[in-house]
Amino acid sequence: MILLDITTSYTFRHWKAMGLLRVEQEVIRAFRAQYGEAVTFGIYNPVLEGYYRVPPEEIDAILAERRWVVPSRDRAAMSPSRLRRHMRRFRLARDIRQAVRRFPGADPITELRRDAALAQALSRVSLEEYSSLRRWLGMAQRLTPKLAPVLSRTDLVNHQLHHGQLDAQAPDRFAPENAIDPGQVTQYLSVGGFWSDSRYEYAYHARKDHGWTVHYLIYDLIPVLWRHLTEPTTKETFPLALHWMLWGVDQVWTISDTTRRDLLAHVADHGYPPLNDRWVTPVLLGADSTAPADADTTRATLARHDLDPGGYVLMVGTLEPRKNHDFAYRLWRELHQRHPDKVLPLIFVGQPGWSMGPFVEMLAEDVGLPHEAIRILTDVDDEALGVLYDNCRFTLYPSHYEGWGLPVVESLNHGKPCLCSDAPSIVEAAQGAADCLPLLDGEAWAARALALMGDEATYAEALDRAEAFGGYSWQDFRQNLIADFEAFQDELPVQRVG
Numbered sequence: 001m002i003l004l005d006i007t008t009s010y011t012f013r014h015w016k017a018m019g020l021l022r023v024e025q026e027v028i029r030a031f032r033a034q035y036g037e038a039v040t041f042g043i044y045n046p047v048l049e050g051y052y053r054v055p056p057e058e059i060d061a062i063l064a065e066r067r068w069v070v071p072s073r074d075r076a077a078m079s080p081s082r083l084r085r086h087m088r089r090f091r092l093a094r095d096i097r098q099a100v101r102r103f104p105g106a107d108p109i110t111e112l113r114r115d116a117a118l119a120q121a122l123s124r125v126s127l128e129e130y131s132s133l134r135r136w137l138g139m140a141q142r143l144t145p146k147l148a149p150v151l152s153r154t155d156l157v158n159h160q161l162h163h164g165q166l167d168a169q170a171p172d173r174f175a176p177e178n179a180i181d182p183g184q185v186t187q188y189l190s191v192g193g194f195w196s197d198s199r200y201e202y203a204y205h206a207r208k209d210h211g212w213t214v215h216y217l218i219y220d221l222i223p224v225l226w227r228h229l230t231e232p233t234t235k236e237t238f239p240l241a242l243h244w245m246l247w248g249v250d251q252v253w254t255i256s257d258t259t260r261r262d263l264l265a266h267v268a269d270h271g272y273p274p275l276n277d278r279w280v281t282p283v284l285l286g287a288d289s290t291a292p293a294d295a296d297t298t299r300a301t302l303a304r305h306d307l308d309p310g311g312y313v314l315m316v317g318t319l320e321p322r323k324n325h326d327f328a329y330r331l332w333r334e335l336h337q338r339h340p341d342k343v344l345p346l347i348f349v350g351q352p353g354w355s356m357g358p359f360v361e362m363l364a365e366d367v368g369l370p371h372e373a374i375r376i377l378t379d380v381d382d383e384a385l386g387v388l389y390d391n392c393r394f395t396l397y398p399s400h401y402e403g404w405g406l407p408v409v410e411s412l413n414h415g416k417p418c419l420c421s422d423a424p425s426i427v428e429a430a431q432g433a434a435d436c437l438p439l440l441d442g443e444a445w446a447a448r449a450l451a452l453m454g455d456e457a458t459y460a461e462a463l464d465r466a467e468a469f470g471g472y473s474w475q476d477f478r479q480n481l482i483a484d485f486e487a488f489q490d491e492l493p494v495q496r497v498g
Contacts (some may be wrong), residue, residue, distance in 0.1 A: 030478035337368070
């Protein structure tokens with residue numbers, strides 16, 4: 001049996017299929033098409049410490065809709081009656097107490113059942129009604145400290161319920177009869193966020209105890225090499241997960257040759273068992289070009305954001321320190337001071353990430369920057385993003401470091417010049433079609449940005465390079481991944497190390 005871990009798709013089923021989610025779902029597509037019923041798709045449950053099957057109809061939904069629509073619990077609306085609100089809060093307090101008494105203990109099955117009972121009780125009140133009760137319970141906690149863990153767990157379940165993260169089918173999904181017997185697994189593939197729970201430890205032991213052959217896809221080593229620019233939770237969980245992985249892996253794929261070099265250097269520098277170079281293989285990610293939007297959609301999208309065709313510069317990516325929006329902001333501020341009549345608006349497209357609150361506040365309050373010289377768009381769907389790419393003058397991407405640099409590839413796929421950093425993976429992905437400049441040379445960035453905005457000969461040359469970009473397709477990614485997996489199977493008896 002081939003076991004393909006799709007826990008990331010399940011955990012983040014309410015997100016758009018981007019980044020790791022898109023990659024995991026392309027791998028699902030590749031292995032399902034190639035191996036059919038020989039591949040089993042599993043979700044890891046860290047509480048129950050095991051994998052559970054995903055039925056075919058849910059795999060169909062992943063591939064058809066690019067997201068996993070899992071039924072979540074409905075929640076009651078706030079009652080208009082003050083008396084009924086009081087009664088609901090009273091019953092909830094009673095039900096929380098009963099759930100704790102009914103399911104005492106800390107074993108995994110008991111915890112799951114207790115959480116299910118809490119979720120059922122919480123679904124009978126509105127968020128506002130729970131918040132009101134929670135204030136009273138908080139005061140009671142000061143008098144009875146033993147309430148703290150109960151209230152903390154109830155808060156967690158309430159959060160999951162509020163954000164649609166509770167799966168109404170969880171009791172059936174994680175029932176014992178749906179568990180995957182590790183003794184039946186021969187090949188194990190992890191291509192998502194394996195560092196988010198204990199599944200890497202489970203795979204390590206299954207490799208030793210059941211003879212699993214273990215395959216991982218590694219995106220980057222940023223939480224190790226650029227720890228200071230990594231989200232706080234990931235920089236703690238990823239290094240430990242990588243440690244377990246490196247002590248129990250047979251084949252590794254990376255998304256760039258840069259990540260491959262980083263991984264092999266990390267192994268050599270820290271005394272891990274040597275990896276067979278032949279089976280640490282770059283499999284480059286796809287970024288298929290989309291058909292241009294029709295004229296009405298294009299006009300509506302640009303009008304909604306008050307933009308003119310060719311009249312703005314675009315920067316796409318989550319707002320987080322590593323993407324270096326601060327550099328882009330300072331570059332644009334300097335250009336406006338030097339050439340106030342020649343600078344186009346800079347449009348940031350991306351969701352706010354960690355530690356960016358002060359930056360957004362600074363940007364909003366900077367009186368030295370003209371009004372709307374830099375704008376942030378956070379709610380842009382795939383169709384609108386395609387319109388923004390197709391109609392920008394050029395794109396900007398001064399990231400400190402990447403595993404690949406997908407926005408650079410997307411820009412070039414849309415035939416748009418990209419002014420980006422010279423981080424190794426970005427240079428690799430761009431294939432010479434982008435302007436890759438060192439971040440320490442601010443004057444070079446200013447000169448090139450100004451030329452791309454106002455010098456038509458310079459811009460025409462940059463357009464020619466972008467339009468000649470070879471690009472990468474998801475079909476190539478799937479084919480290359482399967483080909484390397486099968487090449488490994490052909491030599492499997494001699495591959496195992498450790």
